[in-house]
Amino acid sequence: MKQYAYFPGCSASEGGAKAYGRSALAVSKVLDIELVEIEDWNCCGSTPYSSFEELASFCLSARNLALAEGMGLDIVTPCSSCYVILSRTNAYLKQYPHLKAQVAEALAAGGLEYHGTTKVRHLLDVFVNDIGYDAIGAAVKRSLEGLKVAPYYGCQLVRPRFGFDHPENPQSMDRLITSLGGEPVDFPMKARCCGGSLIISEEDLVLGLIGKILNSALDRGAECLITPCPLCQTNLDAYQNQANKKLHSSFDLPILFFTQLMGVAFGLSEEELGLRSCIVPAEKALAKYL
Amino acid sequence: MVSNLKTSSFVDEISAIPGGEGVRNCIQCGTCTASCPNADKMDHTPSELIAMARAGMKNEVLSSNAMWYCLSCYLCTVRCPRGIKQTDLMHALECLAVREGLSHGRTLTPAMYRSFNDFVYSLGSLPEMGFMTWFYMLTNPLRAIRMLPVAIRLFRHGRLNVKARRLTPQGTDQLRAILDKAESLGGVS
Ligand code: SF4
Ligand code: SF4
Numbered sequence: 001m002k003q004y005a006y007f008p009g010c011s012a013s014e015g016g017a018k019a020y021g022r023s024a025l026a027v028s029k030v031l032d033i034e035l036v037e038i039e040d041w042n043c044c045g046s047t048p049y050s051s052f053e054e055l056a057s058f059c060l061s062a063r064n065l066a067l068a069e070g071m072g073l074d075i076v077t078p079c080s081s082c083y084v085i086l087s088r089t090n091a092y093l094k095q096y097p098h099l100k101a102q103v104a105e106a107l108a109a110g111g112l113e114y115h116g117t118t119k120v121r122h123l124l125d126v127f128v129n130d131i132g133y134d135a136i137g138a139a140v141k142r143s144l145e146g147l148k149v150a151p152y153y154g155c156q157l158v159r160p161r162f163g164f165d166h167p168e169n170p171q172s173m174d175r176l177i178t179s180l181g182g183e184p185v186d187f188p189m190k191a192r193c194c195g196g197s198l199i200i201s202e203e204d205l206v207l208g209l210i211g212k213i214l215n216s217a218l219d220r221g222a223e224c225l226i227t228p229c230p231l232c233q234t235n236l237d238a239y240q241n242q243a244n245k246k247l248h249s250s251f252d253l254p255i256l257f258f259t260q261l262m263g264v265a266f267g268l269s270e271e272e273l274g275l276r277s278c279i280v281p282a283e284k285a286l287a288k289y290l
Numbered sequence: 291m292v293s294n295l296k297t298s299s300f301v302d303e304i305s306a307i308p309g310g311e312g313v314r315n316c317i318q319c320g321t322c323t324a325s326c327p328n329a330d331k332m333d334h335t336p337s338e339l340i341a342m343a344r345a346g347m348k349n350e351v352l353s354s355n356a357m358w359y360c361l362s363c364y365l366c367t368v369r370c371p372r373g374i375k376q377t378d379l380m381h382a383l384e385c386l387a388v389r390e391g392l393s394h395g396r397t398l399t400p401a402m403y404r405s406f407n408d409f410v411y412s413l414g415s416l417p418e419m420g421f422m423t424w425f426y427m428l429t430n431p432l433r434a435i436r437m438l439p440v441a442i443r444l445f446r447h448g449r450l451n452v453k454a455r456r457l458t459p460q461g462t463d464q465l466r467a468i469l470d471k472a473e474s475l476g477g478v479s
Contacts, residue, residue, distance in 0.1 A: 016449040040461035054307065054385045056472040063468055084362075088378075096308045102475050109471035110464040159364035160375070167368040193327050193363035201399040202359070205331060238440055238449075277447045 002130060004121070005068035006035035007086070009079035009230070010043050016238075017079075017230035019274025023259040024078045024123055026272045030139050031131050035076065038067050044085040058099065059106045061089035066107060066114035074119040076126050078259070080156040080229035081196075086120045087162060122157055124228045124258060125164045128172045133179040141267030142289050143181030149261065150185045150222035150253075151177060152213065154232045155193050167191070173226060173258060180265040189216035194235045207243045210235055214243070214251045224254040224285045226261050233257060237279045254282035264289050300348040303386065309378025312370075316340045322366035322376045332356035336366055336376055339383070352387040356380075358399040 012021035028035050045060040064086065068075045077083050093100045093116055100116075107114055127136065151173035159167045168191055174184040194213060195206030213236065217225050227233050237255035244251055255278065263273040264286055275282055283290070304310040316337070323335040334342060334354050342351050357380040366376035388400070444450045457465065 010455070014455045016444060018449065040457050042457060042461070042465050053388075053473070054381065055475060056469050059468050059472045060465075063465060084364075092308050099308055102472075105475065106468045106471040110468040112464070112468070155361075155363040155365070160367045160377070167364075193361045193365075196361050196363075198359075198361060198399060202331075205328070205359075209327060238444055241443070242440060277449055279443050279447055 001032050001034050002126075003034045003036060003073055004076040004126065005071045005073040005118075006037045007041055007044075007064060007068070007075050007077040007082060008037065009077055009082040011230035011234075012078050015230070016234055017257070019277040020078055020230055020233070020257040020259060023257055023263050023268075023273045026268050027127075027259045027262045027266060028123075030266050030268070031127065031135065033126070033131065036071065036073065038064060038071065038075070041067060044079075044082040055099075055102060055106070057085070058089050058092065058103050061086050062093070062103045062107055062114050063110065063112060065090060065118045065120075066112045068118045069114060074121055076121045076123050078123040078228070078230075078257075080122065080154060081231055083120065083122045083162075084156040084160075090116070090118065090120055122162075122164075122228065124157065124172060124176075125162075127262075128176060129164060133175055136176065136262070137179040140180055140265045142265055144177070144261070144265050144289055145181045147182040147285070147289065148185050148221050148223045149177045149182045150187055150217035150220070150225040151190060151258075152194075152217065152225050152227045152232065152236070153191045154227060154229050155191070155196075157228050158191055173228070176258065176262070177226070180262060182261075182265075185217065185220045185222045187216045187220045187222070189213045194232045196231055196235070199235050199239060203242070204246065206235065207239065207246045210239055210243045211247045211249060211251075214240065214253055215249075218251065218253060222253060224256055224261075224282060226256050226258040228258050240280055252280060254278055254280050254285050256282055300346050300351075301344055304343055304379070304382060307382040307385070309375045310382040312372065312374030312376075312379065313340055313343055315372045316344075316374055317372055319371060321369050321371060322374075325365040325369050327363060327365070328359045328361060331359045336380070340374075340379075343383075349392070351383065352390055352392045354383075357383045357387070 008021045011017040025035060041064050042060060044064065045057045075086060077086065093103060153170045153173060158165050158170045161167055165172045170191055177184040189212055192213060193209060195209040199206040225236065233255055240251050243249065260273045260275060270276065270290060301313055304313050318337055318341060320337050323329050323337045326336055329335045332355060334356050336356065339351055339354060339356050360377065360380040362377055364377050370376060441450060
């Protein structure tokens, strides 16, 4: 059994992406991975904090990194935004001694120390590289044969460079879909931006970006789309209806977390995977496999 | 005319922020701008912003709306032939603009970020519902009404949490002590 310090992030823990957290845990169990939740972890601060108070934003991440270091485990998170923020802090603490000293001083005020040994991983990276496509394929109970799936990577899983996949033409989820028996749909927008948190402040602009992604996936015949990020899932799913209104379109594409799709292939129940939390119903597209 | 003294001091200020040091290496090739999904919404494109910063146009740069339209998609960063971290530079400029109290074009993004941060500071985690309501009330309550259908759909699917996740009292105290210390140390530069 492999163990990791689990950092769910706000959305996947008790927020809007609860189903992501739940399905991540269920699928990990099948793959013999133990995700040990970091006790008392705090929000990573995401983009808003790093846009206002840089030092504080590095400290938010550093506290989590220090807590994981205390557990002697690498951090794994299912959220692309948490992933980029935690990774950036880790890299910057190594690169800028001046920053490291300031962060150390702030952490000390809370009785913490961070030595820089924690590695930050995305859950997808752990699945495909630590466990591997073959082991994932071996856990499949109901092959997704015939299902056309659009792997939507978005931005912060692959950019800036983390080394486990290509920053503009990533393949890891394509191969994952294949090992589940499904058919990955290659679409040009697979690593383009969904608009992220600006959906709240600049809705019209972001609805346009969402429309482009959905169009691109549907054009290539996708029957559903998978994502490794709570923010992408919310934008593409919960705002699909708003996009239809604004763009006079009739998108009807189920948006799943990649863990939910894995769970379906592993024969887990709808309940365990929280499929009902999808705003655009997924049952029809998945009927054959449930 | 922009004096040399002013020129060097603004570039120095930016270079001192982690991720900002690249401004000196830019060759103005425009790759970042051509890659940016939001360049057409910005009053100055990403590459223009660098040229202006190097010309010492501090006020113009910091009161631009450009960085507030940045989506943190990192396309510019992975494509820049000079290895400049344009995305981080955008964040650095946002932090400087906030520190200098400059206005941010007409976008609501700074207000949205601020509400987000207030919640993170006080709770250590982010209750999405409370955060969104708070933001809409601060900026434009009518938008809250327009967004009601989305909220209702999320609620029906069990995705709007009214109760926030809390850290333990010790965890909350520890986090605040760290953040307060960070604030007292000032910026990263
Ligand atoms: S891509 Fe890099 S070198 Fe080219 S203009 Fe942008 S920042 Fe400058
Ligand atoms: S990270 Fe920001 S500036 Fe760079 S391409 Fe994306 S939106 Fe534009």
